[in-house]
Amino acid sequence: MHVHFKNDTGKCHEVQGSDTVTQVIRAPDGRKLSFETTGAPRGKPVFLLHGTPGGRNGPRPRGIVLYRLGIRMISYDRPGYPGSDRKPDRTVADAADDVAAIADFLGIDQFSVVGRSGGAPHALACAARLKDRVICAAALASLAPHDAKGLDWDSGMAASNVDAYRKAGDDLGALIAYLDEQAGQVRGHSEGLLKRLWPELVGHDKDVIGDIALRRIIAQIHAEALSETAYGWIDDVVALGHPWGFDPADITAPVKLWNGSEDVFSPASHTYWLGERILSSELEVQDGVAHFAAVEILPRILIWVADKANVANKANRERQAEWPVGDVGSGIGPMSLAGQARV
16 A cells, blocks of 8 residues: 655655555645545546445455556545544535545546445535536435435435434434444444344345455444544534535536435435436436445446546547647646545
């Protein structure tokens, strides 16, 4: 792993290892943001936004798969999770500013965004707020806004999620105490959260979590995300349970909306609601699978993302080829496209 830390003097420190590069930068407001890149160094940049609770080390395809797809994957810790400073009172929309700051640091003009579970609304925020910088977005097992008109928001949702989001709106102190207690259990036993969720899991989710290797990965992600405090988890739930700060209907970039028909943590009705409002979306609700299938479906989603990026790249090259020879007054050169609730 290559680890770079950019301190206040602008100097970087590096530790070498695998093909993953981890960096810590300062957001415009001075907060630390920790992110990592993996895959093809000159590939199509794709931000992967983690679930709740989670972190930049969330489940993702192996580096060789990303290389074959030509993808440079970028993932970061949302504020309050280890590695990134907390941003009190953050909204879902604020994620766009952090993603833009990382892209600017890396010299990336355009990119794609994929979000899973709690990260999915944050991916939609990027598509809504960053406009032409986002080539495409994918939201896997996403919630709809808590104030979504015409949606019975709690219908079909697991009791633990209903309780947490109601606390977020009605009794913040109770939510903090509840999630702090849950985080403590995870610190004491890395599979603590999965064991608590087990009675609420439906058939396919139990099959997914029954895989020992994947269960260990997810448990480790939970343990690392909650190793210091529960602030990241708390702030995610509060942000998701309040107005998001943007209208999904403002999105014009291509969007892939995916969910499992049996999802009880982000019910499929939420995905249908989003599909009705995002006119540029493709909607897929897969029969017989549930929430954690969003981990399994990621490689196929990345193929969709890569195809969209390839089309965009081709269009950019064709536009550049039409520029008059010698028209260099603007100093503009070719556009730079270079650059694993619950998981």
